[in-house]
Amino acid sequence: MDYVLEASDVEGGYDKVKILNGIDLYVERGEFVTIIGPNGCGKSTFLKMLFGLATHYNGSIKYEGSEIAGWRTDRLVNLGISYVPQVDNVFPSLSVSENLQMGAINLSPSEMRNGISKSIEMFPELKFRMNDVAASLSGGERQMLAISRALMPEPSFLMLDEPTAALSPRYQQQILENIDELRSQGISILLVEQNARLSLERSDRGYVFSGGRVVYTGEASSILDNPDLGNYFLGVQE
Numbered sequence: 001m002d003y004v005l006e007a008s009d010v011e012g013g014y015d016k017v018k019i020l021n022g023i024d025l026y027v028e029r030g031e032f033v034t035i036i037g038p039n040g041c042g043k044s045t046f047l048k049m050l051f052g053l054a055t056h057y058n059g060s061i062k063y064e065g066s067e068i069a070g071w072r073t074d075r076l077v078n079l080g081i082s083y084v085p086q087v088d089n090v091f092p093s094l095s096v097s098e099n100l101q102m103g104a105i106n107l108s109p110s111e112m113r114n115g116i117s118k119s120i121e122m123f124p125e126l127k128f129r130m131n132d133v134a135a136s137l138s139g140g141e142r143q144m145l146a147i148s149r150a151l152m153p154e155p156s157f158l159m160l161d162e163p164t165a166a167l168s169p170r171y172q173q174q175i176l177e178n179i180d181e182l183r184s185q186g187i188s189i190l191l192v193e194q195n196a197r198l199s200l201e202r203s204d205r206g207y208v209f210s211g212g213r214v215v216y217t218g219e220a221s222s223i224l225d226n227p228d229l230g231n232y233f234l235g236v237q238e
């Protein structure tokens with residue numbers, strides 16, 4: 001198998017507060033994988049740990065075959081990993097263009113211009129907002145900016161934490177279509193999503209987390225079709 005990411009029996013948390021109790025998860029090259037699960041079960045913590053922002057205690061984390069557990073975020077970015085956080089994912093007092101530049105700190109001016117034109121291609125809404133402060137953007141436009149910023153270093157593996165939370169159905173649909181398009185451009189995707197049905201419909205595989213563990217994994221369709229998982233996690237009883 002051609003794994004981009006392979007986490008084996010990973011334990012982690014925040015300093016001494018253990019949250020992740022042995023996670024096994026992999027993403028193959030070109031895959032779109034979604035993690036779902038109830039609030040507080042460690043989904044965000046897992047992504048943060050993969051990106052060097054939460055504490056790793058034990059277990060192996062391999063990126064394209066090399067061990068990266070405990071690596072610092074800047075080294076992970078240089079490897080081709082990028083991440084869109086769940087909250088506070090833009091700098092509200094900076095303009096759209098300044099936000100994009102913040103995502104391009106290691107890029108040359110021409111790479112930066114190239115990145116900005118790619119963002120505008122994917123999100124034409126941003127074109128006329130370049131000089132507006134991010135605080136003036138709608139929720140959907142902010143997510144577009146946050147995703148664009150994460151794409152500036154041209155990652156090969158992108159993690160996104162609930163990018164459609166609190167968006168209108170139209171924007172939810174659009175953002176997931178954009179993520180799917182990124183996958184078709186060859187970027188491997190690991191998504192945490194509350195709108196489970198919407199994202200699983202586009203995913204190859206899914207993981208269900210509970211209490212800092214994986215309680216189910218399989219083809220995305222097997223989660224969508226499983227009545228127990230469906231009732232609990234897909235919002236039928238929520």
Ligand SMILES: Nc1ncnc2c1ncn2[C@@H]1O[C@H](COP(=O)(O)OP(=O)(O)O)[C@@H](O)[C@H]1O
Nearest residue numbers: 014017019037038039040041042043044045046
């Ligand atoms: N910075 C932090 N320090 C300590 N505990 C945290 C921190 N962030 C989150 N937690 C705790 O970690 C647990 C898992 O949170 P989180 O990973 O955000 O869950 P999810 O994303 O699945 O809703 C929760 O109990 C939460 O209170």
Ligand SMILES: [Mg+2]
Nearest residue numbers: 043044045086
């Ligand atoms: Mg979360």
